[in-house]
Amino acid sequence: MRIHDNQILTTLDPEVPTLGVYFFEPKIMSLPDYSDFHLQFIYESLLLLQRSFMKLWIPLLLLPYNALEWFKKLQEYFDISHIYSHEETGNWGTYQRDLRVLFYCKKSEIKITEYGTNGVVRRLKSRDSWNKIWNERMMQKIYYPVQIQKPVITPLELCNISKNTKNKYKEYFLKNWNKNIQKWWEFTGIKILENFLETKSSKYMYNISKPFESQSWCSRLSPYITYGCLSLKIVIQATENRRTELSKLWTDTAKNHRKSLQYFVSRLHWQSHFIQKLEDEPEMEFRNLNKDFDAIRQEIDAQLIEKVFTSRSGIPYIDALIRQLQQTGWCNFRSRAILVSFLCNTCMQPWQAIAPRIAQLFTDYEPGIHYPQFQMQAGTTGINTIRIYNPVYNGKQKDPEWRFIYTFLPELKSVPVKYIHEPHLWEGFKDLGYPEPLVDIKSANKIAKDLLWTTKWNILKSDKEKIVKKHASRVFHGNRKKKSIRNASLRSGNENQIALF
Numbered sequence: 057m058r059i060h061d062n063q064i065l066t067t068l069d070p071e072v073p074t075l076g077v078y079f080f081e082p083k084i085m086s087l088p089d090y091s092d093f094h095l096q097f098i099y100e101s102l103l104l105l106q107r108s109f110m111k112l113w114i115p116l117l118l119l120p121y122n123a124l125e126w127f128k129k130l131q132e133y134f135d136i137s138h139i140y141s142h143e144e145t146g147n148w149g150t151y152q153r154d155l156r157v158l159f160y161c162k163k164s165e166i167k168i169t170e171y172g173t174n175g176v177v178r179r180l181k182s183r184d185s186w187n188k189i190w191n192e193r194m195m196q197k198i199y200y201p202v203q204i205q206k207p208v209i210t211p212l213e214l215c216n217i218s219k220n221t222k223n224k225y226k227e228y229f230l231k232n233w234n235k236n237i238q239k240w241w242e243f244t245g246i247k248i249l250e251n252f253l254e255t256k257s258s259k260y261m262y263n264i265s266k267p268f269e270s271q272s273w274c275s276r277l278s279p280y281i282t283y284g285c286l287s288l289k290i291v292i293q294a295t296e297n298r299r300t301e302l303s304k305l306w307t308d309t310a311k312n313h314r315k316s317l318q319y320f321v322s323r324l325h326w327q328s329h330f331i332q333k334l335e336d337e338p339e340m341e342f343r344n345l346n347k348d349f350d351a352i353r354q355e356i357d358a359q360l361i362e363k364v365f366t367s368r369s370g371i372p373y374i375d376a377l378i379r380q381l382q383q384t385g386w387c388n389f390r391s392r393a394i395l396v397s398f399l400c401n402t403c404m405q406p407w408q409a410i411a412p413r414i415a416q417l418f419t420d421y422e423p424g425i426h427y428p429q430f431q432m433q434a435g436t437t438g439i440n441t442i443r444i445y446n447p448v449y450n451g452k453q454k455d456p457e458w459r460f461i462y463t464f465l466p467e468l469k470s471v472p473v474k475y476i477h478e479p480h481l482w483e484g485f486k487d488l489g490y491p492e493p494l495v496d497i498k499s500a501n502k503i504a505k506d507l508l509w510t511t512k513w514n515i516l517k518s519d520k521e522k523i524v525k526k527h528a529s530r531v532f533h534g535n536r537k538k539k540s541i542r543n544a545s546l547r548s549g550n551e552n553q554i555a556l557f
């Protein structure tokens with residue numbers, strides 16, 4: 057959803073009329089992992105992209121129909137010779153749609169070309185070469201659009217074709233607009249990036265895990281990267297430029313700033329690293345990566361899940377977190393990990409019952425990061441360490457000034473500071489109307505720890521090796537003597553993330 061660094065716009069033949077099309081597909085949008093948060097961000101981005109495209113003589117149609125049906129319909133108006141699109145690692149639904157469209161194009165003799173957009177490699181033969189490809193891609197030149205000479209339809213015709221569609225969404229969003237979720241389009245993304253690199257990133261490292269402070273000090277670029285309003289390559293190159301600039305300043309502040317930016321770059325690297333996993337194994341959306349975990353955690357407690365999603369778990373950190381997500385569509389990495397660990401490990405709920413519902417609350421929902429991260433936090437990969445968090449302990453450590461709890465759970469304002477993370481221990485608790493904790497966290501965590509570690513230890517070595525070979529990172533950190541692939545995955549996949557905290 058951008059004109060900058062969009063390979064399609066560089067390779068178009070300026071003599072051939074070109075039409076842009078975006079399908080709001082009812083079949084895809086009704087899948088359980090999509091929500092208005094995503095739709096609103098996409099819709100706003102597209103309205104502004106429409107204007108940018110117009111300057112290139114490319115009208116952009118927004119159509120509320122399933123792609124395949126409408127490619128057929130569009131063929132009645134236009135003689136389609138070539139479809140260009142970007143490679144997308146979506147969910148199972150979009151993957152199946154892509155296959156159907158590919159089949160149709162082949163049958164109808166329409167040429168189809170797809171370009172990569174980030175560091176994810178289609179039909180990757182081996183993970184061994186992945187880092188090299190990623191580095192090469194990120195250092196490639198930025199693409200600039202060509203100007204089309206022959207418009208396929210005039211702006212007036214475009215208005216007529218897309219009039220009904222536009223009104224349909226306008227009406228809908230006038231009623232359902234959420235002013236708190238992040239705002240659209242590539243120029244906002246570029247501004248946020250510039251501001252982050254210039255100043256905010258200096259304190260990134262210190263605030264990344266604090267639930268309140270991270271709202272302002274994290275980059276907040278995720279939805280722009282997810283929907284392609286910003287290219288990963290531009291973000292990486294701009295960051296490297298800033299790092300070079302800072303290296304010329306011999307002050308401690310500049311040194312720390314550079315270090316913070318190094319943390320940031322490693323996260324940008326993870327972006328494609330995780331998406332590559334779903335690209336290589338799309339079934340990760342439904343199935344445990346390691347099948348030995350199929351035997352545990354099978355029962356769904358719908359009532360418990362409902363209590364958590366209505367901020368009635370009785371654990372302030374978790375309840376505040378759900379409110380933060382419902383109100384803003386964002387929380388930091390650590391909070392996401394804690395929420396998954398609480399539901400899947402402490403409360404022993406299958407991650408498959410929860411992942412789509414949480415995806416609805418992330419404006420930046422990216423299936424390729426979401427499902428692999430979910431499996432990692434729920435401990436079902438078999439190759440990563442088991443992580444079980446205590447939200448009370450984390451709350452005390454990362455929200456010592458209770459700013460996060462007070463912002464999102466104002467009903468706890470009368471609770472004395474000493475009890476803010478465990479209000480049920482306070483003598484005035486009964487009058488609060490706030491629920492008792494759903495579970496005894498310490499004992500539930502101990503049971504989960506024993507069960508998950510026992511399952512992990514019993515996994516066959518050969519099964520682990522297969523997963524490591526296919527999915528583990530090959531970036532080596534620290535002790536270079538231990539270069540086995542297994543260690544590589546442990547250090548870069550887990551311990552780096554733990555070091556973050």
Ligand SMILES: Cc1cc2nc3c(=O)[nH]c(=O)nc-3n(C[C@H](O)[C@H](O)[C@H](O)COP(=O)(O)OP(=O)(O)OC[C@H]3O[C@@H](n4cnc5c(N)ncnc54)[C@H](O)[C@@H]3O)c2cc1C
Pocket residue numbers: 264274275276277278279281282320323324325326327328330387388389390392393396418420421422423425426429430433
């Ligand atoms: C269970 C779970 C689900 C997640 N689901 C998503 C998702 O659907 N979409 C999404 O963009 N991120 C997801 N993340 C990763 C991470 O939490 C978000 O990218 C980050 O919080 C977004 O905020 P930011 O842009 O300020 O990140 P920053 O910390 O400023 O990082 C910059 C960019 O790096 C990438 N990034 C950061 N952390 C990670 C990570 N751990 N793994 C992969 N890429 C990362 C993102 O593109 C992010 O925008 C998930 C994490 C967990 C634990």
